[in-house]
Amino acid sequence: MAYELPIPRRGIHTRPFWDGAKEGKLMLPRCIDCNRVHWYPRHICPTCHSTNLEWIEGSGEGRIYTFAVQHMVFGPWSEHAPYVTAYIDLLEGDRMLTVLRGVDPEKPEAIGIGAQVRVEFEQANDDTFIPYWRVVGA
Amino acid sequence: MPGQLYKSAAIVGAAEANQIGFLEEPATALQLHIEAIKNLSDQTGIPIAKIDGVFSTGWSTELCEHLGITPKYIDTTAVGGCSFEMHVHHAAAAIYSGIIDIALVSHGENGHSARKIGSGGGNYGRGAGNASPSHEMTMAYGLGGAPSNYAHAMVRHMHRFGTKREDYAHVAKVTRDWATLNPRAAMYSKEKHPFGGPITVEQVEESRLIAWPLTILHCCMVADHGGAIFVVSPKIAARLSTKPVWIAGAGESMSHGNMMEMGDFTKTSADKSAEAAYTMAGLGPADMELAEIYDSFTITAAMTAEMLGLAKPGEGHLLWKDGHAAPGGRLPINTNGGGLSFNHSGMYGMPLLIEAYRQLSGTAEDGVNGDKGKQTNARTCVVNGTGGSLSTTGTLVLISDDD
Numbered sequence A: 001m002a003y004e005l006p007i008p009r010r011g012i013h014t015r016p017f018w019d020g021a022k023e024g025k026l027m028l029p030r031c032i033d034c035n036r037v038h039w040y041p042r043h044i045c046p047t048c049h050s051t052n053l054e055w056i057e058g059s060g061e062g063r064i065y066t067f068a069v070q071h072m073v074f075g076p077w078s079e080h081a082p083y084v085t086a087y088i089d090l091l092e093g094d095r096m097l098t099v100l101r102g103v104d105p106e107k108p109e110a111i112g113i114g115a116q117v118r119v120e121f122e123q124a125n126d127d128t129f130i131p132y133w134r135v136v137g138a
Numbered sequence B: 001m002p003g004q005l006y007k008s009a010a011i012v013g014a015a016e017a018n019q020i021g022f023l024e025e026p027a028t029a030l031q032l033h034i035e036a037i038k039n040l041s042d043q044t045g046i047p048i049a050k051i052d053g054v055f056s057t058g059w060s061t062e063l064c065e066h067l068g069i070t071p072k073y074i075d076t077t078a079v080g081g082c083s084f085e086m087h088v089h090h091a092a093a094a095i096y097s098g099i100i101d102i103a104l105v106s107h108g109e110n111g112h113s114a115r116k117i118g119s120g121g122g123n124y125g126r127g128a129g130n131a132s133p134s135h136e137m138t139m140a141y142g143l144g145g146a147p148s149n150y151a152h153a154m155v156r157h158m159h160r161f162g163t164k165r166e167d168y169a170h171v172a173k174v175t176r177d178w179a180t181l182n183p184r185a186a187m188y189s190k191e192k193h194p195f196g197g198p199i200t201v202e203q204v205e206e207s208r209l210i211a212w213p214l215t216i217l218h219c220c221m222v223a224d225h226g227g228a229i230f231v232v233s234p235k236i237a238a239r240l241s242t243k244p245v246w247i248a249g250a251g252e253s254m255s256h257g258n259m260m261e262m263g264d265f266t267k268t269s270a271d272k273s274a275e276a277a278y279t280m281a282g283l284g285p286a287d288m289e290l291a292e293i294y295d296s297f298t299i300t301a302a303m304t305a306e307m308l309g310l311a312k313p314g315e316g317h318l319l320w321k322d323g324h325a326a327p328g329g330r331l332p333i334n335t336n337g338g339g340l341s342f343n344h345s346g347m348y349g350m351p352l353l354i355e356a357y358r359q360l361s362g363t364a365e366d367g368v369n370g371d372k373g374k375q376t377n378a379r380t381c382v383v384n385g386t387g388g389s390l391s392t393t394g395t396l397v398l399i400s401d402d403d
Helices: A015-022 A076-080 B031-046 B060-067 B081-096 B144-160 B167-180 B201-207 B236-237 B271-282 B299-309 B336-342 B349-360
Strands: A027-031 A053-058 A061-070 A083-092 A093-102 A116-122 A129-137 B055-056 B074-075 B103-106 B210-212 B247-255 B292-295 B378-386 B391-398
Touching: A015 A027, A015 A053, A015 A129, A015 B103, A053 B055, A061 A093, A061 B144, A083 A116, A083 B144, A083 B167, B031 B060, B031 B103, B055 B060, B055 B081, B060 B074, B074 B081, B074 B210, B081 B103, B144 B167, B144 B299, B167 B201, B167 B299, B247 B271, B271 B299, B271 B378, B271 B391, B292 B299, B292 B349, B336 B349, B336 B391, B349 B378
Parallel strands: A093 A129, B055 B074, B055 B103, B292 B378
Antiparallel strands: A027 A053, A061 A083, A061 A116, A061 B210, A083 A093, A116 A129, B247 B391, B378 B391
């Protein structure tokens, strides 16, 4: 089935991320000087302001920081409502937005803040695989 | 004779992006900004972390967020090519008045590369553009308007403090009570709007879900509004027939642009902007007799009250639940009916100012249509606007003329 949701317009500095996603790897930017991972990708380390940056392969593991259930939605996502959006604290540090897999949007009380999640990738087109996160533990 | 700003500030460095001109390898506007800023920091030895004022034509919060800094003076004057000269003027005024010491004036514009790759963020007159990295990494995930994002903060706030959604519903109920005293409020009465007139906490709770846990009555409206104010010197004020309301304190801050970059979802930067405003005023939260707080959502008002020091962390909602914020209460809040029930057109900062002026100048439209009116006896007011996705805050402390 064709992917009919919004597909990110890829920037010119994020190729390693999308190349990694195609191979099922969650690539993350890290500062070589202070060793911290940051998300989203930047031209400069937002912690120590070094421009000495590299890409590393992340573990693909994280925990739910917070979430919400989207009911009133316009555009392509409306056919999927209600669905659960969440901010994920990455094991490596910093935070990512996602739509959660493996949860019941009708039972938000059952979704645990702090619950373990793992990344998976959904193919949007030939080149673009989009990371989504699935609840895998308490 | 030189004016007050004469030699009040100096330009101490100037740098450019690594490559400029007709670049073969296209660059984004954001990249050009960041390269120039990094080079300027290297040239002058001023660490980027020490920048406390940011002046640019774009969405300056995006620049700050990318740099990981939270300045206390943010200017995005964008009126074309002369904007940067104006930025220097505004920076000099801010430095002269002691608000900041180090102002960054930054430009990044990929007029050539944009034909190939778009602006890439940080561009003139726009927010985080289609190709800016924060947008690239969030656009896939079905977030829409403000409620879709703010709901995440409400869930985290409830989780941290053990509160229930119903606690915040009191904000909507009490704010509606104020609206029923204001004939200009959109939700003044059932005659004015089918959903107008008084509401109960149960109605707030049982109304339609927008983004769980936010029901529609936890959300502000989106209507039409226009407003304007004059700010003048004491000399001019003395000549006018209208009553002055004095600006005793002012402060501003930010924590992020994109909500993904918000560190603690239970706090906004209003604690910092309020601290600056209170310090300038020589007053504190206990001195405030009135508060006008941007209530885009019930959670915004409750959380902001905590940041302004009007309530302890996790107890903001009690101001409404216990009736303190209500008509006749000890600390009236959002006396026009707020963004929840008066009017909210998208950027609610102006209605906050208008209501604060009216209250402190004794012109708060009382006695219309036989209502007992919303005019309070307050002589001091804290005003707080929130922008973006709980991203930016501006706080004012205003005092009446007879204080």
